[in-house]
Amino acid sequence: MRLKVIDSQRCVGCQSCMFACSRRFGQAGLANTCMNVVSAGGMSKGFKVIVCRACKEPPCAKACPVDAFVVNPKGGIKLKPELCVGCKNCIDACILGAIQWNEETAKPLACIQCGLCVKYCPHHVIEIVEH
Amino acid sequence: MKIENSFSKVLYIDLSKKTFFVEERYDLFSKYLGGTGVATQLLKENCKEGADPLSEDNTLVLAVSPFAGVFPLASKTVAMFKSPLTGDLGESHAGGRSAISIRSTGYGAIVINGKSSVPVYLSIHNGKVRFRNAYTLWGMRSCFQAGAIIRERESGSGIRAIMRIGKAGENGVAYSAVTTETYRHFGRLGMGAVMGSKNLKALVVSGKNSIPLADKKLYREVYNEIYDAAVKSDVMKKYHDIGTSGNVLSLQKIGALPTKNLQEGKFEKAKEIDGVHIAEHYLGRRVACAHCPVGCIHIANIREPHPNEPYFYKTAQVSYDYELLFALGSMLGIGDEKGMLKLIDEVEAYCLDAMSTGVVLAWTTEMYEKGLINIEQLNGLELKWGDWETYIKTVEQIVNQPNDFYKALAKGVAHASKIYGGEDFALAFGKNEMPGYHTGPGCHIGYAIGTRHSHLCNAGYSLDQKMIVDGTKETPQSIVDSLMKEEKWRQILSSLNLCFFARGIYTMDVIKRGLKSVGFDLTEEEINSIGEQIYAEKYSFKFREGFSFANQKWPKRIFETKSPSIEFDPKFMDEALAYAEKKIRELL
Numbered sequence A: 001m002r003l004k005v006i007d008s009q010r011c012v013g014c015q016s017c018m019f020a021c022s023r024r025f026g027q028a029g030l031a032n033t034c035m036n037v038v039s040a041g042g043m044s045k046g047f048k049v050i051v052c053r054a055c056k057e058p059p060c061a062k063a064c065p066v067d068a069f070v071v072n073p074k075g076g077i078k079l080k081p082e083l084c085v086g087c088k089n090c091i092d093a094c095i096l097g098a099i100q101w102n103e104e105t106a107k108p109l110a111c112i113q114c115g116l117c118v119k120y121c122p123h124h125v126i127e128i129v130e131h
Numbered sequence B: 001m002k003i004e005n006s007f008s009k010v011l012y013i014d015l016s017k018k019t020f021f022v023e024e025r026y027d028l029f030s031k032y033l034g035g036t037g038v039a040t041q042l043l044k045e046n047c048k049e050g051a052d053p054l055s056e057d058n059t060l061v062l063a064v065s066p067f068a069g070v071f072p073l074a075s076k077t078v079a080m081f082k083s084p085l086t087g088d089l090g091e092s093h094a095g096g097r098s099a100i101s102i103r104s105t106g107y108g109a110i111v112i113n114g115k116s117s118v119p120v121y122l123s124i125h126n127g128k129v130r131f132r133n134a135y136t137l138w139g140m141r142s143c144f145q146a147g148a149i150i151r152e153r154e155s156g157s158g159i160r161a162i163m164r165i166g167k168a169g170e171n172g173v174a175y176s177a178v179t180t181e182t183y184r185h186f187g188r189l190g191m192g193a194v195m196g197s198k199n200l201k202a203l204v205v206s207g208k209n210s211i212p213l214a215d216k217k218l219y220r221e222v223y224n225e226i227y228d229a230a231v232k233s234d235v236m237k238k239y240h241d242i243g244t245s246g247n248v249l250s251l252q253k254i255g256a257l258p259t260k261n262l263q264e265g266k267f268e269k270a271k272e273i274d275g276v277h278i279a280e281h282y283l284g285r286r287v288a289c290a291h292c293p294v295g296c297i298h299i300a301n302i303r304e305p306h307p308n309e310p311y312f313y314k315t316a317q318v319s320y321d322y323e324l325l326f327a328l329g330s331m332l333g334i335g336d337e338k339g340m341l342k343l344i345d346e347v348e349a350y351c352l353d354a355m356s357t358g359v360v361l362a363w364t365t366e367m368y369e370k371g372l373i374n375i376e377q378l379n380g381l382e383l384k385w386g387d388w389e390t391y392i393k394t395v396e397q398i399v400n401q402p403n404d405f406y407k408a409l410a411k412g413v414a415h416a417s418k419i420y421g422g423e424d425f426a427l428a429f430g431k432n433e434m435p436g437y438h439t440g441p442g443c444h445i446g447y448a449i450g451t452r453h454s455h456l457c458n459a460g461y462s463l464d465q466k467m468i469v470d471g472t473k474e475t476p477q478s479i480v481d482s483l484m485k486e487e488k489w490r491q492i493l494s495s496l497n498l499c500f501f502a503r504g505i506y507t508m509d510v511i512k513r514g515l516k517s518v519g520f521d522l523t524e525e526e527i528n529s530i531g532e533q534i535y536a537e538k539y540s541f542k543f544r545e546g547f548s549f550a551n552q553k554w555p556k557r558i559f560e561t562k563s564p565s566i567e568f569d570p571k572f573m574d575e576a577l578a579y580a581e582k583k584i585r586e587l588l
Helices: A016-023 A089-093 B026-032 B035-046 B098-104 B143-153 B191-197 B216-231 B244-254 B275-281 B322-327 B337-350 B354-369 B388-400 B404-409 B413-420 B441-449 B460-470 B476-495 B500-504 B508-517 B524-544 B570-587
Strands: A002-005 A036-039 A047-050 A069-071 A077-079 A100-102 A107-109 A126-129 B009-014 B019-024 B060-063 B077-082 B089-094 B109-113 B120-125 B128-133 B160-164 B178-180 B184-186 B200-206 B283-287 B297-305 B313-320
Touching: A016 A036, A016 B216, A077 A107, B026 B035, B026 B524, B035 B060, B035 B077, B035 B089, B035 B109, B035 B476, B035 B524, B060 B191, B077 B098, B077 B191, B089 B178, B089 B191, B089 B524, B098 B160, B098 B200, B109 B200, B143 B160, B143 B200, B143 B337, B178 B191, B191 B200, B216 B508, B244 B275, B244 B322, B275 B283, B275 B297, B275 B322, B275 B337, B297 B337, B313 B337, B322 B337, B322 B354, B337 B354, B337 B388, B354 B388, B354 B413, B388 B404, B404 B413, B441 B460, B441 B476, B441 B570, B460 B476, B476 B500, B476 B524, B476 B570, B508 B524, B524 B570
Parallel strands: B009 B109, B120 B200
Antiparallel strands: A002 A126, A036 A047, A069 A077, A100 A107, B009 B019, B060 B077, B060 B109, B077 B089, B089 B184, B120 B128, B160 B178, B160 B200, B178 B184, B283 B297, B297 B313
C-alpha cells in the first residue's frame, strides 16, 4: 500500500493528517509526524502536501550508511533506531523532502504507509492505494 | 518529560537589553489553565501600573495552554497588553499556526518587555531566541511583503507562525493589528501599535516538541469525539460553507445591519456584499488554522486589468468575514463588492483593524456630510457614501497622519469626536469601535460591559435574536446576568485557546474529560470558579488602569435607529450599566 496525494488544491492546510501521524506514538503535538504540509509560497497560494511515495528502491534507504532503513516490499520504511547514527543522509537523498526529523531523538521519521492520516483528512486530499 | 513542563514554561524577553530567560510557572497554569487566564496574570505582574501603552513600560503577553497542539480547534493564541485604544485591558486572539508553534517550541507563554533601540524581529526556533535586525523591513507599505521576506529567510516551513505588524502599527495607529499567516489577525485593541512602539516588527516561532499525555486512552476518545463533531455533524456548517459572511443578509432581513454609520439598519445593496454572492463570484480558496479541520477562512480572488496594457492582469487574494463586509461595506454604503474587496485588501496591507477603520471612516463621512469638518481637514479627500476609491486614499492618510485631524482619527472615533464633535454618532463603546450588530439592547450592553468592549466575549446579539424570535421581554438586569454568565464561561474557552466558533462542541463535559487527559482533574464547580476568577481578574486590571463605569456613554445613534429587538432607551441602558457595575464589584 502507498499514500497518494489526490489533489493538493483541495488542502486547507489544517494539518489534521500530521497530527494523526504523530499521535501513533501516544503523544500529542507534531514531534513524530512523518509528513509535512507547507504553504506553496504563502497561504494565498495554497499548500504542498509532502508525503512518502513508497519508492520500490528508495534512495533514502540506499543513502543510509548503516542500513538503518528497512524497506517493506509492500510499501513503507521501518527505521531501526539502534543502528541509526543520525547522519541525515536519508533526508538529503529524498528529493521530495518526505523524510522528517525528530529534534528530540535526533533520528529521522519515515512513513510506514499505515494510512492513519487518510482517516483524518477532512477534504479527501490523500488516499491509500495499492502499491 | 513531565506533563506540566510541556506547557508551563514562560519565556521572558527584554527588548531593551536584548536578553531573555525562561521560568517555570506551573503556579499560574495550575490555577488559571493558560491563554486568557495566565496572560492576565502575566500582564498584571509585568506591565507597570499607569504605563503609557506606547512606551517601553507596556508588556505584550502571548499565551497558549495545555490544549494547544493537543485538541482540534484549540488554535487561538491569546495576546494581552495595555491597549492604546482604550487605555485599559487589551486582549486579542488569533489562530493561524501561532498557538501550535508557541506550544511546540516549548513555551506556555511569551512575555515581551522593554523597547528595542533599532527595529528588530524575533526569531524563535525550537525554543532558541534570536534578535534579528528588521531595519530594512520598517516602513514597507505592505505587511504581506514583509511576511514574504521573513518567510524566505527563516526556517520552519510548515510549522512556523510569522506574526507581523504593518505600517499602521509602526506609525502607532491605536487600532492597528498584527497579522499571522497572511489571513489571521490579532485585531481590535491596537496590538500592532504596541509592537510598533517597541520597535518589534515581527515574531517568527517554530518548533516540534513532543507533547506528553496523562491518559492516552481517554485522550483518543475525547479527540475523536471533537474531531467527528467538527467534520461530520452540522455544528460547524455555518462557519465552513458560506461562513460568517452570510450574516449580511440575515441581519438585513431583521433590520440590524449597521448601514452608513448606523443611520439605517438596512442596506439597499446588501445582496451584493453578502457571503453567498461573494462565494458564487469570487471565492477562490478556503484555508484553515493549524489543527482545525473546519477551514472557515474564505479567500476571494479579485482579478484586475493593468491600467494601460491590454491582456495583462493581476489577481489579489483577499480574505473576508462578516465583520469586514459590514465595516468596509454597509457601514460605508459600499455596494460595489469588487471595490469593497479592494478596500479590504488595502486595510489588510497596512495591518489595520477592519472594524475600527470602517467605523472611523463612517463617522468621518457623516461629519463631512453635516459640515462639521471641512475639506482642508480631510486633506482634499471628498468623502461620500459608497465611494470606495476615496476611502482607499483616506486609509492611507489615517496611516500616515499628515495633519492634526488624521492624527486624531488614528486614535479612534471616541478620541476624534471629543475634539471635533459628533459624539452622538461616534459609534464606540468603552472607546472601542462597534462591531456589526444592531440587534437590540443585548448587543450594545454586551459591547459596553464586555471586558474587550466588543462582541467577542459575550453573546448579546444572540440574546437579542432570542427576544425577536421568542418575543421574550428581558430586563436590564436579566440581560446583564446572561451576558456575565456567558462571558465567565468564555474565559474557560479562551484560557484553553479554543476558537469561539467551536463553543457548540466544547461543552463542559468535553472540556472536563479533555482536561483530565492532559493531567487536570477538575470538577465542574472548579472549572466554573476558574472562569469567574479570570473574569474578575480582568476587571481588576481594567479598574487598576482607570476604567470607570461612570465614564461610559451611549452614542445617541443607537437609540435613534430602530433595532429589531425590544424597545430600549437611555434609562434602560443606564440601569443595566449600574447593575453590571454592582455585580462586577461584588466579584472583586
